[in-house]
Amino acid sequence: MTNPLVPARLLGAGDPQALPGHVWPASARRNGTGAIEIAGVLLADLADRHGTPLYVLDEGEAKGRAARAVAAFRGAAEPLGARAHVYYAGKAFLSADVARWMRDAGLRIDVATGGELAPALAAGVPAARIGLHGNDKSDDELATAVEAGVGSIVLDSAEEVDRVADAARRAAVVQAVRLRVNSGVHASTHEYLATAREDQKFGVALTQVPAIVAAIRARPELRFLGLHSHIGSQILGVGGFAEAARRLLVVHRDLLRSGEVPELNLGGGFGIAYTEDQEAVPIEQLAIGIVGTVAATCAELGIAVPDLAVEPGRWIVGPAGVTLYTAGTVKDVELQTPDGPATRRYVSVDGGMSDNARTALYGAEYQVRLADRISEADPVLVRVVGRHCESGDVVVQADLLPADAGRGDLLAVPATGAYHHSLASNYNLVTRPPVVAVADGAERVLITRETLADLFARDAGLTEPMPAVSAAQEAE
Structure with a gap:
């Protein structure tokens, strides 16, 4: 990895598609096709049924x-x-x-x-x-x-x-x-x-x-x-x-x-x-x-x-949580560094600081993994960012993803069970994600997805009910 923007902690990292057991839930694994399962439940199936962003709790x-x-x-x-x-x-x-x-x-x-x-x-x-x-x-x-x-x-x-x-x-x-x-x-x-x-x-x-x-x-x-x-x-x-x-x-x-x-x-x-x-x-x-x-x-x-x-609190529930996102816009930014030119790849997702405020608040560091497949492409440095109107709207400051990761891919960020849903907001009038628990190959909704109707029910200036909008439409 010759990119001078790659932080030291990533230079000696292992397989950028692995799921280190001290960060991910113990039940997390990649199946025969390379897709991630937690507690026997395929994350891609959860995303299909519940939409993204989605908090998953083991x-x-x-x-x-x-x-x-x-x-x-x-x-x-x-x-x-x-x-x-x-x-x-x-x-x-x-x-x-x-x-x-x-x-x-x-x-x-x-x-x-x-x-x-x-x-x-x-x-x-x-x-x-x-x-x-x-x-x-x-x-x-x-x-x-x-x-x-x-x-x-x-x-x-x-x-x-x-x-x-x-x-x-x-x-x-x-x-x-x-x-x-x-x-x-x-x-x-x-x-x-x-x-x-x-x-x-x-x-x-x-x-x-x-x-x-x-x-x-x-x-x-x-x-x-x-x-x-x-x-x-x-x-x-x-x-x-x-x-x-x-x-x-x-x-x-x-x-x-x-x-x-x-x-x-x-x-x-x-x-x-x-x-x-x-x-x-x-x-x-x-x-x-x-x-x-x-x-x-x-x-x-x-x-x-x-x-x-x-x-x-965090010690108990933090490692049990994983947040799922759908990747959107991918943008390479060319930069000049003291060590020469470098590229930082920005991968936008359909969530951001409204569902993970810790990066903006504390400069917290996270990992990200391609969740619905495995790739043979070379790893590249990425910064995973959200869809909000803030330059500080960052989910993952720096990690490695396969070079072919892009629009439509399912991304998973681990260790998000604590202080994520609790700190979630409606910034830019986005709706808050649901929380789904998984155990023994089954799933159960703990917190339902907030809808636009939920969001605007408190707006006294709206005299007509909000039209029905699908989760996919709300995420756009």
């Missing part, structure tokens, strides 16, 4: 990873005489079926808004197994959560102490609460994903904790569970979590002198591999590293190991 992969997370943390905590509570972070992707999968796998559900709380409750998740957090909860959200009997509310500021206590008093209940703390750990991740740095909107400073906890304990309507920390998202190592645990446990020890502190919640943010060159830490290794640090620090401080809580 049900077995998501369920399996959920069970692994529970087993990993419980297995690490139980020998220490502590319990581990694993919450699924619903913000990653939440539907009624996914909530049931997590419930049945033994997880609790972590929600951040009333909109996330509602489907979790409607799906049959016991309220006592739901936690609510957020930096600006409304009075209605707090009242709904308290009246429903949610198991915990994460307080994000001093003012929430009285607001939650008043809601609990009106409901005649005692509400369990945690206090979110900024540990000051600067996690190695994108600036927008680092959530424990001092100058940001979440949580309270460590120095504020004693006074706020005293205020919590002064309200009989509240029961203090412990401290909550979330250092960021898409973190690929153990070090940041371990350091946050050490810092919080010092405060935890001090709080024990004036009352019970039964739990410590270390949040989520466990990263996944989006491209072949990335390597995520196995959840079992994360659990051993985090829990081991907690145990060692507690021994140094002379305190008992508390019950632990964690909140994985």
Whole structure:
């Protein structure tokens, strides 16, 4: 590959048509004709039946990873005489079926808004197994959560102490609460994903904790569970979590002198591999590293190991997702580089930043594969871009595709199960894609495709119903 625009990570990459197992669902494979199947379902058949863009979710992969997370943390905590509570972070992707999968796998559900709380409750998740957090909860959200009997509310500021206590008093209940703390750990991740740095909107400073906890304990309507920390998202190592645990446990020890502190919640943010060159830490290794640090620090401080809580979302559902697109316009752009002339091939698809905002938001990297066939053509450098009116509308910054890939081909982008549907928008008045689960050779729609009628139902200026439009027409 002589193109000077090819990034270093691709120079040593393997077969550009392979499906690396640490990026794709474990069930992904190419059949005898070279077409990709997931969980025994041909992706091209899904595209024919449901149109593109299309989110595909491997049900077995998501369920399996959920069970692994529970087993990993419980297995690490139980020998220490502590319990581990694993919450699924619903913000990653939440539907009624996914909530049931997590419930049945033994997880609790972590929600951040009333909109996330509602489907979790409607799906049959016991309220006592739901936690609510957020930096600006409304009075209605707090009242709904308290009246429903949610198991915990994460307080994000001093003012929430009285607001939650008043809601609990009106409901005649005692509400369990945690206090979110900024540990000051600067996690190695994108600036927008680092959530424990001092100058940001979440949580309270460590120095504020004693006074706020005293205020919590002064309200009989509240029961203090412990401290909550979330250092960021898409973190690929153990070090940041371990350091946050050490810092919080010092405060935890001090709080024990004036009352019970039964739990410590270390949040989520466990990263996944989006491209072949990335390597995520196995959840079992994360659990051993985090829990081991907690145990060692507690021994140094002379305190008992508390019950632990964690909140994985991306790690569970991210690798289970693949997004399908239909290729459209292909355009070669000639550029001058310090190393001489070069060509970047732009491959447009029928989606973009409306169904994958992460590339535009964080400069995220992805892989792309030809999904409906295999090709003997030489690989070329491509940038997969969307159909929106933004130059930053990029789906895949850089990858290799066969030189004959073009209009009408089906393209697949893996590791899109988390923060894709959740962040989807109607920019340029496009409709949002459906989500289809696959398992054991069968498919099931989790989220239906949004139609133009759905989109314009809220437009008060339209007095006539929108005409029926096919999915293919809407994608044009």
